Amino acid sequence: xxxxxxxxxxxxxxxxxxxxxxxxxxxxxxxxxxxxxxxxxxxxxxxxxxxxxxxxxxxxxxxxxxxxxxxxxxxxxxxxxxxxxxxxxxxxxxxxxxxxxxxxxxxxxx
Amino acid sequence: xxxxxxxxxxxxxxxxxxxxxxxxxxxxxxxxxxxxxxxxxxxxxxxxxxxxxxxxxxxxxxxxxxxxxxxxxxxxxxxxxxxxxxxxxxxxxxxxxxxxxxxxxxxxxxx
Numbered sequence: 471x472x473x474x475x476x477x478x479x480x481x482x483x484x485x486x487x488x489x490x491x492x493x494x495x496x497x498x499x500x501x502x503x504x505x506x507x508x509x510x511x512x513x514x515x516x517x518x519x520x521x522x523x524x525x526x527x528x529x530x531x532x533x534x535x536x537x538x539x540x541x542x543x544x545x546x547x548x549x550x551x552x553x554x555x556x557x558x559x560x561x562x563x564x565x566x567x568x569x570x571x572x573x574x575x576x577x578x579x580x
Numbered sequence: 581x582x583x584x585x586x587x588x589x590x591x592x593x594x595x596x597x598x599x600x601x602x603x604x605x606x607x608x609x610x611x612x613x614x615x616x617x618x619x620x621x622x623x624x625x626x627x628x629x630x631x632x633x634x635x636x637x638x639x640x641x642x643x644x645x646x647x648x649x650x651x652x653x654x655x656x657x658x659x660x661x662x663x664x665x666x667x668x669x670x671x672x673x674x675x676x677x678x679x680x681x682x683x684x685x686x687x688x689x690x691x
Contacts, residue, residue, distance in 0.1 A: 502678045513670055513682040514623075558623070566678045572622040 472497045474561050476571035485580050489546040493559030493571055496540070500569075502562030503535055503542045507555045508573065514558055518544060549578045582606045586671050586683035593661050593690055601656045601686045603671030611674035612654040614638075614646065616667040617685075623670070629654055661690045 473496045483489040491505075502521055506514040520526045520533040520542065532545040542561070546553055559571040584605040593599045605612065614626040625638030627646040635646050643665060645657045658665055668687050672680040 504679050513685050514680075516679045516681065519677055519679050560680075562678050566674070567628075568680060570623045 472561075472563055472569045474559055474569050474571040476557075476559050476574045478572060479575040480577050481574055482577045482579055483549050485549060485551060485578055487549055489549045489553065489576055489578070491544040491546075491557050491559075491574050491576065492541060493543065493561075494541045495559075495561040495569070497561065497563055497569070498537075498540065499564040500537075500561045501564070502566060503533070504560040504562070504568065505531075505533060505542075505544045506558040506560060508558060509555045546576075551578045551580055554578045584671060584673055584681055584683045586669075586686050588686060589684065591686060591688045593688070595662060595690055596660050599658045599661055599688070601658075601669055601671075601688070603654045603656070603683060605652055605654075605673045607673060607675070608651055609673035609675060610651070612648070613672045613674070613680065614644075614654070614656045615670045615672065616640065616665075617670060618667050626656065626669075658688075661688075663690050666690045 475494045505518040507517050508514045518533040520535045526533045530547045534543045554577050556573040556575045558573045560568040587602045610631050613628045615623045624640050626644050629635045629648045632651050648654050666689050668685050670685045671683040
């Protein structure tokens with residue numbers, strides 16, 4: 471059974487601090503990794519993708535991938551109240567079908 | 581407008597009725613997906629399609645039927661709606677980077 475695990479939270483972070491979201495996966499054959507943000511009552515929105523080991527930065531967001539340890543993380547710098555949402559980790563299997571984590575609820579406190 | 585659109589946004593139907601949720605994408609993506617999202621269960625795959633006339637079951641297909649006669653359309657039909665099918669339904673398509681783009685969702689209530 472291919473699994474993607476996330477801490478459900480909620481994760482509470484002060485405004486301006488760094489929010490760190492983590493995700494582990496079971497399928498060693500996974501090749502693609504994604505972070506989605508979902509606001510309450512809205513659809514998931516792709517915010518980061520990463521395909522190779524290391525860091526990938528996009529504005530205030532950094533995705534980190536470690537295939538040997540089978541984890542992927544998302545860092546959000548200078549957290550804003552507008553970052554409050556549920557963050558979904560998704561991992562592509564060998565057929566590029568996405569396996570979804572249950573999501574981490576992030577709350578940014580002003 | 582380019583993108584992926586779902587209709588209706590909200591639907592209330594009675595137990596036993598047939599209901600069809602529509603999904604349309606303008607990118608000509610090959611792969612399309614239907615998910616349901618419920619509290620405590622996250623996203624669960626109902627059906628997916630690799631191309632026109634090619635569909636396959638996902639994790640929770642029972643009670644649902646799909647068709648894909650054209651690349652851009654992927655309707656989901658509940659043949660005889662049950663209260664357990666009350667949920668939010670998302671359609672998605674897969675782009676060249678293998679990430680999915682979701683429609684706005686359909687909130688279905690079965691009474």
